[in-house]
Amino acid sequence: MQQDKHVFCQTVDSLNSSGSFRVLVGVTGSVAALKLPVLVDQLLQLPGVDVRVVTTEHAKHFYNHAEVAAKIYSDQDEWELWKQRSDPVLHIELRRWADLFVIAPLDANTLGKISNGICDNLLTCVVRAWDTSRPLLFCPAMNTAMWLHPITAQQISRLKEFGYVEIPCISKKLVCGDEGKGAMAEVSTIISVVEQHLHVLTEESQQKTDITK
Numbered sequence: 277m278q279q280d281k282h283v284f285c286q287t288v289d290s291l292n293s294s295g296s297f298r299v300l301v302g303v304t305g306s307v308a309a310l311k312l313p314v315l316v317d318q319l320l321q322l323p324g325v326d327v328r329v330v331t332t333e334h335a336k337h338f339y340n341h342a343e344v345a346a347k348i349y350s351d352q353d354e355w356e357l358w359k360q361r362s363d364p365v366l367h368i369e370l371r372r373w374a375d376l377f378v379i380a381p382l383d384a385n386t387l388g389k390i391s392n393g394i395c396d397n398l399l400t401c402v403v404r405a406w407d408t409s410r411p412l413l414f415c416p417a418m419n420t421a422m423w424l425h426p427i428t429a430q431q432i433s434r435l436k437e438f439g440y441v442e443i444p445c446i447s448k449k450l451v452c453g454d455e456g457k458g459a460m461a462e463v464s465t466i467i468s469v470v471e472q473h474l475h476v477l478t479e480e481s482q483q484k485t486d487i488t489k
């Protein structure tokens with residue numbers, strides 16, 4: 277019981293953040309998840325940005341937890357945190373915390389789930405509960421053959437209909453040896469799109485301040 281209380285406090289305390297912009301990074305089971313440590317480092321270099329990560333179980337195979345400079349949440353945290361009615365629900369706390377959600381990489385499996393409203397893990401629950409007035413960016417990443425399957429285009433347009441913003445994948449030689457479209461956008465591209473959205477959020481919050489003066 278004492279152990280449970282400790283986990284509970286640690287998990288919730290890490291959502292007390294000092295940054296002006298709170299960026300939640302979602303990471304799924306694509307080989308491009310190897311880039312998570314670099315992506316987090318570069319996001320943290322943006323002024324006032326605070327970062328948290330939500331991971332799927334399969335994504336954990338691709339990065340070293342110790343190299344990621346932000347708190348990482350996974351399914352286990354969701355279920356350890358909630359024991360009784362008065363306890364917070366992690367996917368709701370995360371959607372409240374974040375100003376912007378960027379899913380990088382978004383693999384074919386989670387793309388399929390999100391486009392159909394499925395929410396069977398922490399990451400997809402955050403997506404399903406997401407406040408669509410806030411930006412949700414997604415960076416598809418998959419093998420070219422998966423990318424070319426006709427269902428991919430349908431599912432990507434579904435996400436765009438929901439108001440989510442695609443950061444398109446690029447063509448290059450993939451880790452599996454195939455060459456073609458399906459590689460995740462470069463980290464520098466992702467950072468610049470996040471930056472553009474943060475500028476818009478700054479302007480909106482400035483306008484709100486001006487109105488209340």
Ligand SMILES: Cc1cc2nc3c(=O)[nH]c(=O)nc-3n(C[C@H](O)[C@H](O)[C@H](O)COP(=O)(O)O)c2cc1C
Nearest residue numbers: 304305306307332334335383384385386417418419
């Ligand atoms: C080595 C390896 C690399 C993979 N790379 C990708 C990938 O780049 N894109 C993709 O859509 N799936 C990829 N997969 C398959 C996903 O990991 C698999 O569909 C998994 O169920 C995804 O689970 P998640 O969406 O819950 O993270 C890869 C699998 C392995 C074993």
